[in-house]
Amino acid sequence: MEFDVVVLGAGPTGENVADRLRAAGLSTAVVESELVGGECSYWACMPSKALLRPVLARADARRLPGLSESAAAPLDTEAVLARRDAFASQWKDDGQVSWLDSTGARLYRGRGRLDGPKRVVVDGPEGEHHVLTARHAVAVCTGSRAVLPDLPGLRGARPWTSREATSAHTAPGRLAIVGGGVVGVEMATAWQALGSRVTLLVRGDGLLPRMEPFVGEYIADALTEAGVHLRTNVSVASVERPDATGPVTLVLDDGDRVEADEVLFATGRAPRTEDLGLETVGLQPGSWLPVDDSCRVDGSKWLYGVGDVNHRALLTHQGKYQARIAAAAIVARAQHVPLLETDPWGAHTATADHAAVPQVVFTDPEAASVGLSLSEAQSAGHRVRAVDHDLASVAGASLYADGYKGRARMIVDLDRQILLGVTFVGPGVGELLHSATIAVVGEVPIERLWHAVPAYPTISEVWLRLLEAFRG
Structure with a gap:
């Protein structure tokens, strides 16, 4: 099958690339190996904020006379989790598939891999094998995944990543969280309020190190006041979980031990490019894709890396912004129109990635x-x-x-x-x-x-x- 453009990944970034391309009249194939809608819809933005919204609403109510007494009761954890499940569409993508179909893009389910220039092979879930070729461009929009550190005992300890933290169906009695970034502080906020006793372990001396220092100070004070046990300047040396259904023990570099029922490692992200066939086009498998401001991969005339995979700004709204820029550039090049608007803030230049990335951390x-x-x-x-x-x-x-x-x-x-x-x-x-x-x-x-x-x-x-x- 031949298309004008093939898009790898049907998360928010890939969906927006496809939508813009179809609106401009380019035929588009979209390949997805998991759920259409991607990480944001099922394991990140939507479920995490559905968990946090009742927490923040109750915190606000507790600060208002006339509401403070009625808001003193514990949250109804079961109701909060049920609402979270609804926002994650019960982990079914029918609605997202219907929307993608409405754009006119063709969806291929399965594992897609590059197989040389402008060529993608797809192995479907029922053994189907498709070969897709692109007349103009292939856009890699496969996002990123959570990274687990290489620690003794960790792999066998069944640690949580952000996926498990946002999709868990019960609140663990004791939850240890490793990492003081956005995922760490948001999940500490959510699960402490939903009934877990949370210990937050941070390697550095503060939270949210990429923001102004006073931000982490405010949030650290609030988490501590809420009951979170915050420890800074500590590192995990090893993990022990001899019984698959029993507690997990974190051995710290200073010799202390922290015991919990579950442990979440929120310690970074890696690009989902390890099995995309990058080696067939001269790129390193598993690497971030270096791109220019139109999101075209450096040294290529046809390959684009849009969203998390280019490591410019790992945020859903920024990936959707890049999708708009990249699609406009792909359309212009397909129509042999010079990219005239390449100055900062031009239609084909993702300037905001450098100068104006907005972010909200939904803590209290x-x-x-x-x-x-x-x-x-x-x-x-x-x-x-x-x-x-x-x-x-x-x-x-x-x-x-x-x-x-x-x-x-x-x-x-x-x-x-x-x-x-x-x-x-x-x-x-x-x-x-x-x-x-x-x-x-x-x-x-x-x-x-x-x-x-x-x-x-x-x-x-x-x-x-x-x-x-x-x-x-």
């Missing part, structure tokens, strides 16, 4: 950031100033919850008088992030931001306070 308090942190801006050679403000002093925050705690920071490029980055931490701040993203992406001058009047009394009034602090 929430953390949200876009663009560069202070240290990143300084390392890049910008002449900058960090402007901070206590979110609790904003009228909207005090109305949002009694005892509100939070902080906001904007990074100002002093030479260009624009924002390079913004960070918030506090209850409900995730909904502030898009205003910050627009300011950074739009390179809105500070003087123009004075005319963006925040409604009173909302938490967004912090924008006015940050601007006042900058002016002095």
